[in-house]
Amino acid sequence: MSFDGQLPPKTRLLRAAAELLANSGGAAVSTRQITQLAGVTAPTLYHHFGDKEGLFDAVVAAGFEEYVAGERDFAPSGHPLEDIRRMWDNHVQFGLNQPELYLVMFGNIRPESRPAIVADAEALMEEMLNKAAVAGQLNVQPREAARSILAANVGVTLMLIAEPATERNLELSTMTRDAMIFAVSADQASGTPEDSGKSSVVVAAIALNAALQASHSDQLSSSELKLFLEWLHRISNSSTS
């Protein structure tokens, strides 16, 4: 099979890279393999994508579209925290369905250089968590919650990918998922206010904060709003005891 059709070389390169990546079985994919499958020579690749990583980034971007589409399709259920669960599961499933692509996206960590896609995924989850915050269901700032949940989500997915497919136990995922969501949710047993349950004023502050930032309210001047948000922020972060 090859992509020698009438498609433009750029598209052929993208498809060839995606296909080789998906079927490489963990082995490295070389530019020569890609260009040969695409029916193109090396300089074409570097003309369109700069370097190998640029091509992979483009493949990743396409993969991320798919990922985001999956995340958004399941979104509006009315119960934000339930949507977060589905986002989590969709994330894991995406990783297990296309492990090579996932590893390029989330597994290629290098010091001090954050993959752009991580920020995108965080933003996506934060957006969802904001709805939970507005509904008063969140215990911590949406951004912190998103970072924390996504970190655990990536860790679990990487672990599952590394396991032999026959031994994969999705209970690891559901257990970690519920632990993280429960930890950031406001409806914990409110019987022990000193340890883990935050007081309702904190929850209210977080909800108000999220609502304010979402609505771009004009009822306060910008300087007033700034100070107000700073107070809220202080309250929200106070009882970390």
Add this chain to the structure above:
Amino acid sequence: MSFDGQLPPKTRLLRAAAELLANSGGAAVSTRQITQLAGVTAPTLYHHFGDKEGLFDAVVAAGFEEYVAGERDFAPSGHPLEDIRRMWDNHVQFGLNQPELYLVMFGNIRPESRPAIVADAEALMEEMLNKAAVAGQLNVQPREAARSILAANVGVTLMLIAEPATERNLELSTMTRDAMIFAVSADQASGTPEDSGKSSVVVAAIALNAALQASHSDQLSSSELKLFLEWLHRISNSSTS
């Protein structure tokens, strides 16, 4: 600087690889760099370590000794769950102190091939969680808890490594850590028995299970013990509702 001293070439190779890995700043480390710094030619490397990955594995093994030493030094505080917290923090700190080494150890994920070190780290954490289970402080099986906590621990550490050093916020770590530990611990607010709080009989069963496996009790025959453990296991996993 070079390692041309009177040390044997094998040692010089290990030290050269470790040093280059620590100072590479994320860039790849080549065998030629290593052999040159060690004052040795290529075949010597392959004679002693088989291939590049073999050498890295050896470096990782040495790094893991250090990691384990750090984990064990802080261990016996009498409060197992507090020890788990310290294990978590030590894990993160190890990753941030030696990011390159950590990435070779935990970041080099490939499908269906689990790094041996992950299993070791899991065993280490499971061992610690067993103490918590014996003390009746655990909500789930120690093995499942260990896998879950370690997955989150690795995910958080990778995220922190990927961030610019100036932006690193350790709150991500402590927050995720406490979420995970709280989720597996038995002393959650027992006011809501239907949702997250497990009934005390389950906690007792898990504690008993851990105690039995630790003590190699002779008061039951092996077949009796086997059946008994099976029942315990069934009870422990029952109320996942």
Add this chain to the structure above:
DNA sequence: TAGCACCTATAGCAACGCTATATGAAGTGC
């Protein structure tokens, strides 16, 4: 027809992981 972007191909560089082969050193039996 001339000029000008844009795109692609030829050919090849430097660096990579790794190895076939040979040489030196150290111990062992006679």
Add this chain to the structure above:
DNA sequence: GCACTTCATATAGCGTTGCTATAGGTGCTA
């Protein structure tokens, strides 16, 4: 003292990698 095996290191080079200096072709506007 001498052949013999064994282990450890070196010389030289193979095949592949990511990437590029240079040049040629194509289609557009003038």
